[in-house]
Amino acid sequence: MSEQTTTTPQYPEQLSDILLVLDKEKKKIQAVTGINKNGELETVDPDKKNQSQFMRVDKSGDIFSNFFSNFWRQLKNPTHFSFFKVPALEAVDTAKQMQQQVDAPTKEGESLMTKHEVKEPKGQQQENKQENKKDMETAQATPGTSEYRYKPEQIDWETMNNLGLSKEYLEKKNLLDPLLRGFKTNELVPVSLNLGTAVTRMDARLSLQPGDNGNAVVAIHGIRREPNLNFPFFGHEFSKEDKKNLLQTGNMGRVVDLTNPKTGEKMPSIVSIDRLTNEVIALRQDWIKIPDEMKGVKLNEEQKQTLVEGKPLQLEGMISKKGEPFDATVQFNADKRFVEFLFDRNVNRGQNQQSEQQQGQPQEAPRTFRGKELTDQQYDKFKEGQTVYLDGLIDKKGQKYQGYITFDKETGKTGFSFNSPDKLKEKIQPKEENKTQVAVNSEGKTNEATRNVKEPLKTGQQTPKDNKQQKQQDTPKAPAKSKGIKR
Incomplete structure (x- = not known):
C-alpha cells in the first residue's frame, strides 16, 4: 500500500497502452478509466469519442507489472473481470474485434484475446492470505527492526544482471544490505530494461517483495513526473491543505484513516511523498517509532505525541555535529520512517523531474x-x-x-x-561542431548546409562529408503534391 495506482499517466500514444476489460457477467468489452473510492471499476465504451478518457499505462513490462499488481490490489472483486493491455493507437479497433469474439467465438479471436490478456499478478493469492498485516508496504521491514527479511540466495540474480545490477555492484554501492532488510534503496539506481527490440534506461529506487516459492522479487520504483494527488488514495481524498503540505514539505501533516480495499479495514496512517520518485507513500500510525531525544534535546510526551500524529514540531537548542546550537522544524516521514529535519524544504513538483527529485535532498x-x-x-x-x-x-x-x-x-x-x-x-x-550535430540529430532543427542530407550528422560535421551527401544536398526534395478537393 505504498502508492496510489489509479493514476492515469500521460504517455505519448506510441509509448502507451490502453487497459481494456471484459465483464464476465455482462459479457461486454469496455475501456478502463480508473477505480472509484469504493474500489469499483470505472469504464467507458471503447469508441473514438471516449478516447481521451481511456486509462493509459506505460508499455514497459516491469513498470507495468508493478502498476497492475497495485491496480489489482485496489480493485473490488477483481476476479469478476478479465483485463487486456493493447497499444493505444489500436485500442478502438482491437476492442471491436474482442467484442466479436465474445459474441461469436473463433480460434482466431481466441488467439487475439490470449495475446493481450493480463493475468492476475503472481503471488497475489498468497499475499491475500497475509493481507491484514502486510497490506501496507508489504516489501518494507517493520520500523525499528534490524533483522533481515531476505537472503541473497532468494534473489534471482540472473534477472538482476539483466537490469544491469550485479550482486557485486549492489554490495560496492552499499545497496544490498537495505534491500535484504526490506527497505528501498536510499538513492536512485541506474536500471537498464532490455525489451528485446529496445533498451530502456532509467533511474529508480529498488525494493524486494515476497514472490512465489519463497523467492524475492525486485520492485522498480521509477520516477514520476509529479505525485498524483487528484485521485482517492485508499479511500482518502486529498484536501487543498493536504496537497499544499505534501507539495511544500513532502509530508501531509496529519493522521487519516486509509481503507484496505479488500477487507475494508480502517488503518490510521500518515502520508508522505518519496522525494526521489514522487510516489505517494503511506505508513500505519502504530508503526511509528519516536526517539527519546534529538540532537541533545529530550522529547517530552506532548512533543512525542505531536510527531506520532504526523504534525511538524519546532525544536530549539539542538546541538550539531560541530558542537553548535541550532533550531529546526522536525516531522516524521512515512517514506524514510524516521523523524527528519525540514529546513524550509520545498518539494513542489511542477518543474523538470531530475531537478525536482533533488529539491528535498539537494546533496543527492x-x-x-x-x-x-x-x-x-x-x-x-x-x-x-x-x-x-x-x-x-x-x-x-x-x-x-x-x-x-x-x-x-x-x-x-x-x-x-x-x-x-x-x-x-x-x-x-x-565551438559549433557538437552543437550542430546534436541540434540536427536530437532536436529536429535544420542546418542549411546539410538540409537535404539523409544520414545523421557525424561528430563535428557541419557540411556534406562526401560526394554522395553533396549530391543529396544539391537535389532539393520535390514539393508535396496538393491534396485539393477534386471538382
Missing part, C-alpha cells in the same frame, strides 16, 4: 546523465559541484558527442555545456 546528485553512468571518481567531483567532462554520450540518432556537466546543490539542477564552464566564464567563443 543523480548517478547517471543522459543514460551514461558516472564513474566513482566522476561522481565524487560531480556531487560536490565540480565540473565533470563526459564523453561517449549518444544522441537520438546514435551518434556520439561530448560535453561538461555541473551539479547545482541549491537548485538540484544539472547543467550541461559543450564547452568547459570555466572557458565560458572567460568569454571564449564556443
Whole structure:
C-alpha cells in the first residue's frame, strides 16, 4: 500500500497502452478509466469519442507489472473481470474485434484475446492470505527492526544482471544490505530494461517483495513526473491543505484513516511523498517509532505525541555535529520512517523531474546523465559541484558527442555545456561542431548546409562529408503534391 495506482499517466500514444476489460457477467468489452473510492471499476465504451478518457499505462513490462499488481490490489472483486493491455493507437479497433469474439467465438479471436490478456499478478493469492498485516508496504521491514527479511540466495540474480545490477555492484554501492532488510534503496539506481527490440534506461529506487516459492522479487520504483494527488488514495481524498503540505514539505501533516480495499479495514496512517520518485507513500500510525531525544534535546510526551500524529514540531537548542546550537522544524516521514529535519524544504513538483527529485535532498546528485553512468571518481567531483567532462554520450540518432556537466546543490539542477564552464566564464567563443550535430540529430532543427542530407550528422560535421551527401544536398526534395478537393 505504498502508492496510489489509479493514476492515469500521460504517455505519448506510441509509448502507451490502453487497459481494456471484459465483464464476465455482462459479457461486454469496455475501456478502463480508473477505480472509484469504493474500489469499483470505472469504464467507458471503447469508441473514438471516449478516447481521451481511456486509462493509459506505460508499455514497459516491469513498470507495468508493478502498476497492475497495485491496480489489482485496489480493485473490488477483481476476479469478476478479465483485463487486456493493447497499444493505444489500436485500442478502438482491437476492442471491436474482442467484442466479436465474445459474441461469436473463433480460434482466431481466441488467439487475439490470449495475446493481450493480463493475468492476475503472481503471488497475489498468497499475499491475500497475509493481507491484514502486510497490506501496507508489504516489501518494507517493520520500523525499528534490524533483522533481515531476505537472503541473497532468494534473489534471482540472473534477472538482476539483466537490469544491469550485479550482486557485486549492489554490495560496492552499499545497496544490498537495505534491500535484504526490506527497505528501498536510499538513492536512485541506474536500471537498464532490455525489451528485446529496445533498451530502456532509467533511474529508480529498488525494493524486494515476497514472490512465489519463497523467492524475492525486485520492485522498480521509477520516477514520476509529479505525485498524483487528484485521485482517492485508499479511500482518502486529498484536501487543498493536504496537497499544499505534501507539495511544500513532502509530508501531509496529519493522521487519516486509509481503507484496505479488500477487507475494508480502517488503518490510521500518515502520508508522505518519496522525494526521489514522487510516489505517494503511506505508513500505519502504530508503526511509528519516536526517539527519546534529538540532537541533545529530550522529547517530552506532548512533543512525542505531536510527531506520532504526523504534525511538524519546532525544536530549539539542538546541538550539531560541530558542537553548535541550532533550531529546526522536525516531522516524521512515512517514506524514510524516521523523524527528519525540514529546513524550509520545498518539494513542489511542477518543474523538470531530475531537478525536482533533488529539491528535498539537494546533496543527492543523480548517478547517471543522459543514460551514461558516472564513474566513482566522476561522481565524487560531480556531487560536490565540480565540473565533470563526459564523453561517449549518444544522441537520438546514435551518434556520439561530448560535453561538461555541473551539479547545482541549491537548485538540484544539472547543467550541461559543450564547452568547459570555466572557458565560458572567460568569454571564449564556443565551438559549433557538437552543437550542430546534436541540434540536427536530437532536436529536429535544420542546418542549411546539410538540409537535404539523409544520414545523421557525424561528430563535428557541419557540411556534406562526401560526394554522395553533396549530391543529396544539391537535389532539393520535390514539393508535396496538393491534396485539393477534386471538382
